[in-house]
Amino acid sequence: MSDYLQSILGGLADGCVYALIALGMSVIYSISRIISLAQGGFVVLAALCAVSLQSGLGISPLATLPIMVVIFSVGMIGVAQIVIQPAAKRATPERLLLVTVGMLQAVGGLLLIGWGNLPYTMPAFTGDAPVKVAGLSLPTQYFWLAGALAVSVLGLWLLLTKTDIGLAMRATASNPGAAALQGIRVDRMRLIAFGLAGAMAALAGTTIVPITFLQFTTVTPYAVAGFIAAVVGGLGSNMGAVTGGLLLGLLQGVFGRYWNADLAQLTAIALLVAVLVIRPQGIFGTPERVRR
Amino acid sequence: MSPLLTVRGLSRSFGGVAAVQSVDLEVEQGTIRAVIGPNGAGKTTLLDLVTGFTKPDMGTVDFDGHQLVGRSPRDLPSLGLMRTFQSARLVPSLTVRENVMLGAYRFTRARFLSDALRLPRTRREERELRSRADELIGFLDLTRFADSRATDLPAGAQRLVEVARGLAGAPKLLLLDEPAAGLDDSETRELADVLHAVREGGVTMVLIEHNMSLVLAISDQVTVMDAGKVIADDVPSTVREDAAVRKAYLGVAS
Amino acid sequence: MSAMTATRPRARLFGPLGVAAALALSGCSAVAAAEGEAIRIGLIASQTGPGSQLGIGEVRGAELAVEQINADGGVNGQRLELITADDQSNxxxxxxxxxxxxxxxxxxxxxSTSGPCKAIGPLAESAQVVNYCLSPGLKPEPGGWQWSASVATHxxxxxxxxxxxxxxxxRIGLLTQTDSSGAEGAESTKAAIxxxxxxxxxxxxxxxxxxVSVTAQLQQIARHEPQALVVWATGAGAGVAFKGMGQVGLDVPVATTDGNLTYAFVDRVQNFLPDPLLIPATRDFWDPAEYPNDEVREIEANYHDAYVAAHGEQPDFGPGVAYDGVHLxxxxxxxxxxxxxxxRAELEKITDFDGVVGTYNFSREDHRGLAEKDVAIVQATKDGFEFIGGVE
Structure with a gap:
């Protein structure tokens, strides 16, 4: 029983990362209709930057978190301003997808050049000894990971529903034309969305890397898992992204007990894709989003 | 005192057909100006030309010291000019209250960081915005819809939401495109009262309307258009008697 | 302590870039000089991309071999030239x-890797040019034009x-990564058991x-109470597994693939090294005392010393196979x-050829030439690789 729960926990840890990636993709998609596959790459980039910051400058692992969040939200706004917004003005959505795939490749290349084909990790935020609860072994970092996801979800919800910038962002997401007529600067709202996605990439990368090892090859699987989670949850739905991510991780973990990991992953994905046959808009998506 | 809005020689043709032909129009501060005319007379095109949705071939639009020709519609709220649409352009997934709050968005001074951190100023602004929106919703008798999705409302009510949203922006000039379409008689009377009160509050209005009783009840000045041209421009009582107007527009009605 | 446990390369952030640039330059000059009467070997290695960890070392090993052969009078008096190209791991x-x-x-x-090796196979066949592939993952056809380096996984x-x-x-537990090398490792380990x-x-x-974590898999295995664990995975996957062992308290000897025989990798996972971490390794990682004879001892010393002199670090998995490949x-x-x-006919006749990886015995049927006799067990420690034993 306890190692069955351990499988679930391991799956949920994977799921938290997928959920954070999917959430970033979802925020960007809902506001600018861009599917940013590069989000998976930024997570690994943030992780390895944090590792270098920690080992190079001797900063404590926990302290790298706010630093990375600031750097990556500002950095993503820069990337959006310099690369994505100009491209979005000219390219069709399909071409724009290619742009983000290209960015994903570029991030992978940057990681390879900067960090080589080697796995990296750093110490946990708060002690390496796992907490033992009822025969379960819980690395303390799991709590940080779950916390990062919770903070992202809650913070995003508060921002979107309780502030007027949030209102303007939701208006932009719903109908950019109508929003612009009210004097909302739609481009600025989109930049904010990219900044939020950057912050989430930093949260995900910095929090996950102490549990695991990351290297440049992790970029693509993360992008794919995040994308599947976002689509299954309902592209543009933040709740959906989180549900899709956690579900994908959970199913992988549980199936992995019985089958080869590849088969487990394939089955988990197939099961989620089957959801799309029944609900093409995804679990939490609204039909109008699909049509658009 | 110079007029708030001065339109001079405004023209636009589509595929050789003159939709609007050298139209001149002056709207004085604190008045309601109605623009009437049969379908296809060019009323909505005129509104689109004034608000930058359509670029004029010729002519100038002067509003409160600003030249509007060449400006984007999205710049107008910050100049104090709001408009409504024949088919309301509300933000679909937001509630009625949220749509109205958007109208005042340009007044919020809070910036992203303070919003994200929920600083006191942000919360105060948010509260003020919300109570002002609720006030306007009550004013337009939309309170029962406040928490409904705006686009779930009947078309007539959606136009009223647009009026409320326009007012939330505390405009100097409000341009209304057939606000009474789809309203029954008693609703129309209520709307007349509302617009009257709005004018008392110092807001100048340009009203495009089919409903003659509304027009005659509230406007200070009426412009009549036919085939893209202004064929009459006078006080309501005179316009009603004008032969050309009766022929072009009121013919059957009289 | 073995002779191979010299300086560990420090992790350098932008090291690989500089190396790649230097290699690109040397590659260009080799092409420019490749005119006139000379014997030419074309070296295709993954100098960029996922295989670059191997490819960069391979180029160094091959260059060293060419240098030494030319210093010894070349091939029948003709200069040996190396033309290098980067397949970008693709x-x-x-x-x-x-x-x-x-x-x-x-x-x-x-x-450098089995995918690209398989891809150029038909080309080597139709052009009738010998191809000494540097990936052990290739299974060469008897009598064909392709050879495979190092020892087979089994x-x-x-x-x-x-x-x-x-x-x-x-009692041996088995944890493998689901890629082609992991699958082959699983199959071979089970066959060996x-x-x-x-x-x-x-x-x-x-x-x-x-x-992200393999603790669940490790707990599953731990229930069977293994006395030792095989982790057939490279890179991040191996790191995740080692880290997980500490988390679930599975404290048994671990063995991993020779794909992890790099100083850089051991450096990265040094805080999570299982005790002991064993790697079945070819002769270039052994203790000189274990070499079969003085001749081999001299060949190995010659190779290791020259490599360290040129690059300031001990060679790991890549250079040896390329060095031998060029010599063969x-x-x-x-x-x-x-x-x-x-x-091809002459290569198939080569037997008892002492290289740095092992002693090669080719035949029409055997285009690999190395066997279990060329494998011994080394232990990966923070200071490098230490010979443990297992020599016949």
Whole structure:
């Protein structure tokens, strides 16, 4: 029983990362209709930057978190301003997808050049000894990971529903034309969305890397898992992204007990894709989003 | 005192057909100006030309010291000019209250960081915005819809939401495109009262309307258009008697 | 302590970039000089992309071999030239580069990994040019034009299982990554356990290369109470597994693939090294005391010393196979008197050839030439690789 729960926990840890990636993709998609596959790459980039910051400058692992969040939200706004917004003005959505795939490749290349084909990790935020609860072994970092996801979800919800910038962002997401007529600067709202996605990439990368090892090859699987989670949850739905991510991780973990990991992953994905046959808009998506 | 809005020689043709032909129009501060005319007379095109949705071939639009020709519609709220649409352009997934709050968005001074951190100023602004929106919703008798999705409302009510949203922006000039379409008689009377009160509050209005009783009840000045041209421009009582107007527009009605 | 436990390379942030640039320059000059009467070997290696960890070392090993052969008078008095190309760890690039070289080179060495090797196979066949592939993952056809470097996976696992048996370990757990190398490692380990009396598989699980944690898999295996664990995974996957062992408190000897025989990798995972971490390794990682004779001792010393002199660090997995590959192909070309088409027949006749990786015995049927005898067990420590034993 306890190692069955351990499988679930391991799956949920994977799921938290997928959920954070999917959430970033979802925020960007809902506001600018861009599917940013590069989000998976930024997570690994943030992780390895944090590792270098920690080992190079001797900063404590926990302290790298706010630093990375600031750097990556500002950095993503820069990337959006310099690369994505100009491209979005000219390219069709399909071409724009290619742009983000290209960015994903570029991030992978940057990681390879900067960090080589080697796995990296750093110490946990708060002690390496796992907490033992009822025969379960819980690395303390799991709590940080779950916390990062919770903070992202809650913070995003508060921002979107309780502030007027949030209102303007939701208006932009719903109908950019109508929003612009009210004097909302739609481009600025989109930049904010990219900044939020950057912050989430930093949260995900910095929090996950102490549990695991990351290297440049992790970029693509993360992008794919995040994308599947976002689509299954309902592209543009933040709740959906989180549900899709956690579900994908959970199913992988549980199936992995019985089958080869590849088969487990394939089955988990197939099961989620089957959801799309029944609900093409995804679990939490609204039909109008699909049509658009 | 110079007029708030001065339109001079405004023209636009589509595929050789003159939709609007050298139209001149002056709207004085604190008045309601109605623009009437049969379908296809060019009323909505005129509104689109004034608000930058359509670029004029010729002519100038002067509003409160600003030249509007060449400006984007999205710049107008910050100049104090709001408009409504024949088919309301509300933000679909937001509630009625949220749509109205958007109208005042340009007044919020809070910036992203303070919003994200929920600083006191942000919360105060948010509260003020919300109570002002609720006030306007009550004013337009939309309170029962406040928490409904705006686009779930009947078309007539959606136009009223647009009026409320326009007012939330505390405009100097409000341009209304057939606000009474789809309203029954008693609703129309209520709307007349509302617009009257709005004018008392110092807001100048340009009203495009089919409903003659509304027009005659509230406007200070009426412009009549036919085939893209202004064929009459006078006080309501005179316009009603004008032969050309009766022929072009009121013919059957009289 | 072995001679191979010298300086560990420090992790340098932008090291690989500089190396790649330097290699690109040297590659250009080699092409420019490749005119006139010379024997030419085309080296296709993954100098960029996922295989670059191997490819960069391979280029260094091959260059060292060419240098030494020319210093010893070349091939039948002719200069040996190396033309290098980067396949970017990509099969189609490998084919493109091989095609460019066709007609200019007398033999191919490389590419670095099995995918690109398989991709250029048909080209080598149709052009009738010997191809000494540097990936152990290739399974060359008897009588074909392709060769495969280093020892086969089943020889590695077989030697490992024998070693553990000699240590009184009988219950072996198996954790593998779901990629082609992991799958082959799993299959070979199971075959090796089946082949030895008294050995049994105690728990088996797989994980995908992007798994954040494998603690669940490790706990599953731990229930079977293994006395030792095989982790057939490279890079991040191996790191995740080692880290997970500490988390679930599974404290048993671990063995891993020779794909992790790099100082850089051990450096990265040094805080999570299982005690001990064993790797079945070829002769270039052994203790000099274990070498079969003085001749081999001299060959190894010659190779290691020259490599350290040139690069300031001990060679790891890549350089040795390329070094041997160039020596073997040059020997065959020498025996064939420069006739590329004859090189295959001559290469198949080479036996008892002492290289740095092992002693090669080729035949029409065996295009690998190395066997279990060329494998011994080394332990990865923070200071490098230490010879443990398992030599016959």
């Amino acid at each position: 099969p189609s690039q490998a084919v493109l580069q091989a095609r460019k070289m066709l007609g200019r080179v007398d033999a191919f060495v490389g590419p 020889d590695l696992t077989s030697r490992l299982v024998d070693y553990w048996k000699s240590q009184g370990i009988t 089946d082949a030895v009396d008294g050995m049994e598989l105690a728990g088996e699980a797989t994980f995908s290369p992007d798994a 192909v040059a020997e065959a070309l020498e025996r064939a008197e420069g006739d590329a088409a004859q090189a």
